[in-house]
Amino acid sequence: MAATETQTPARTAHIRAGYHPEDAFTGVSLTPPPANDIWFKDDTLTDRYGRGTRYRYWYALDLNTGELWYGDTDYRQDDEHLIAQLPGYLRKHVGDRTAPPNGVITRLISPVGYHPDHGYELHVLTAEELYEVAVGVLPIAQRIVETMHRVGPRGELEWSAAADTAWHDFECATEPTIGGGTITWPEPVIKPVPKWCHEAAEFLERHPELIPAEWATASDDELDRIAAYHPKGGYGGVAGYLCTSGDREIYDGGWGGHTFLGDRTALYAYRAKAAGDRTATPAQEWLVTEAGQKALTAATAEYGPLADQHDDQLAQTAARLQAAATVENLLLHGLDEQLRHRRGADRSAVEDLLRRQGAEVARLQKLLDDARKLRRPTFVRVLGWSSERTDRVLGELAGMSHTAVGEVRRALEAAEPDEQA
Structure with a gap:
C-alpha cells in the first residue's frame, strides 16, 4: 500500500445475504424468457432472432465492501436499456484505468452458446448454479478488493496491476462454454501479474530524471490532471505525460507494449515521499490558519498585495510561506496554484471596482455634459450684457x-x- 493510500480495515469478499441456499435465495429474482421467445436464425420471419436471446446474467462486485451478488436482465428491454438495468458499471464503459463511480463493477454473461451439431441454444441457469459459480470466484474477488488502490483521505478507488489482473481472472472464470444441452465453467485460477503490466510507480522509480521538481509540492488537482493525461495517440497517464514533456519515447526505457496502472497512487506516493518527515498539507488549508495568515500578511507587506505582484514576486511569496510552514514541520502542496488563484481573484475584484468606478464616472460625465449644455445659453446672455x-x-x-x-x-x-x- 502506497504512503498516501487510505488505511482501512481488511475487506473480505463475501456473497450478499439473500443470495445463499440457506437464505432460500430470497434476494434472487430471475425471470428467464419463455421458450416461444427463444429462437435463432429463422429466415421465414422478419426478425432472425427471438427477443429472448437478449437475455443476460450478471455478477456484481462492490470494490469497497467485497460484496458479491448476481442476477439477470429483462430480455424484453432493448439493448440500449441494458446498462440501466445493472447494479454497477461494465468496465469497458468506464475505461480500463477508471474505477466505477459507485464502486460496483459488473460482469455481464450471455447464456447463449453454439454447438456444431446442435446449433445455437440458450441455457437457463438457476439461482443454485449462479451461487456455485459465485462461491468458486470468491478467492478471485478477494484478490481484487484487497489489491485495489485507495487514494487520498477519501479512499478513492484506483485499479492496481494486481487488481486488473485478478479482474481478468474473474472474467475468465465466469465465461461458460454452452452447447449440446450442457454448460461448463472454467476452473477459477488466480494468475500472477504479467510481465508487461506494471504499477506507474515503477516507471517513476526507473526514470527520476524525468520528474519535474514541482511535483513534490503539486496540488491534488494538478496530480489528478497528470494522472488523467490521455493523448489522441500513444501512452497516457504518468508514463505518457513524462515522455511527452521530456521529449522521450516510451520505447527508450524498454517499456514498449507495456501497460501502466495506479497513476494517481504513484503521484500521491511520490509527493508523500518528497515530504520526508514533514507532513504534506494542502496550502489552502494552512493559509486560513493563524500561522498561515500571519505569514501571508508579512509577505504581502514586503512584496505588496497579491494582485500587484508579478510572477517573480509571487514566487518569493511562495518561498517565504513554505519556509514558515517548514517551521511547523509541514510541506505545503498546491501553494503556487493557490497563490495564483488568490492573485487572480484579487485582480478580478480590483477590475470589478474599476468597472464600477468607470460606470460612475460615465454617469457623472453625462450629468456634467447635460449641465454644461443648459449653462451655455444662460452664460451667453450674461456675456452679452x-x-x-x-x-x-x-x-x-x-x-x-x-x-x-x-x-x-x-x-x-x-x-x-x-x-x-
Missing part, C-alpha cells in the same frame, strides 16, 4: 476658468461677422 466684467469675474459666476470664458467670447466674436453677412 456688458463688456466691463472681466473674464475672471464671469468665470467665477459661471463656474468656469477665465481661459474658458475667453475662448467662448472669442468664438462668439468670430461668429458675428458670419451672422451679419
Whole structure:
C-alpha cells in the first residue's frame, strides 16, 4: 500500500445475504424468457432472432465492501436499456484505468452458446448454479478488493496491476462454454501479474530524471490532471505525460507494449515521499490558519498585495510561506496554484471596482455634459450684457476658468461677422 493510500480495515469478499441456499435465495429474482421467445436464425420471419436471446446474467462486485451478488436482465428491454438495468458499471464503459463511480463493477454473461451439431441454444441457469459459480470466484474477488488502490483521505478507488489482473481472472472464470444441452465453467485460477503490466510507480522509480521538481509540492488537482493525461495517440497517464514533456519515447526505457496502472497512487506516493518527515498539507488549508495568515500578511507587506505582484514576486511569496510552514514541520502542496488563484481573484475584484468606478464616472460625465449644455445659453446672455466684467469675474459666476470664458467670447466674436453677412 502506497504512503498516501487510505488505511482501512481488511475487506473480505463475501456473497450478499439473500443470495445463499440457506437464505432460500430470497434476494434472487430471475425471470428467464419463455421458450416461444427463444429462437435463432429463422429466415421465414422478419426478425432472425427471438427477443429472448437478449437475455443476460450478471455478477456484481462492490470494490469497497467485497460484496458479491448476481442476477439477470429483462430480455424484453432493448439493448440500449441494458446498462440501466445493472447494479454497477461494465468496465469497458468506464475505461480500463477508471474505477466505477459507485464502486460496483459488473460482469455481464450471455447464456447463449453454439454447438456444431446442435446449433445455437440458450441455457437457463438457476439461482443454485449462479451461487456455485459465485462461491468458486470468491478467492478471485478477494484478490481484487484487497489489491485495489485507495487514494487520498477519501479512499478513492484506483485499479492496481494486481487488481486488473485478478479482474481478468474473474472474467475468465465466469465465461461458460454452452452447447449440446450442457454448460461448463472454467476452473477459477488466480494468475500472477504479467510481465508487461506494471504499477506507474515503477516507471517513476526507473526514470527520476524525468520528474519535474514541482511535483513534490503539486496540488491534488494538478496530480489528478497528470494522472488523467490521455493523448489522441500513444501512452497516457504518468508514463505518457513524462515522455511527452521530456521529449522521450516510451520505447527508450524498454517499456514498449507495456501497460501502466495506479497513476494517481504513484503521484500521491511520490509527493508523500518528497515530504520526508514533514507532513504534506494542502496550502489552502494552512493559509486560513493563524500561522498561515500571519505569514501571508508579512509577505504581502514586503512584496505588496497579491494582485500587484508579478510572477517573480509571487514566487518569493511562495518561498517565504513554505519556509514558515517548514517551521511547523509541514510541506505545503498546491501553494503556487493557490497563490495564483488568490492573485487572480484579487485582480478580478480590483477590475470589478474599476468597472464600477468607470460606470460612475460615465454617469457623472453625462450629468456634467447635460449641465454644461443648459449653462451655455444662460452664460451667453450674461456675456452679452456688458463688456466691463472681466473674464475672471464671469468665470467665477459661471463656474468656469477665465481661459474658458475667453475662448467662448472669442468664438462668439468670430461668429458675428458670419451672422451679419
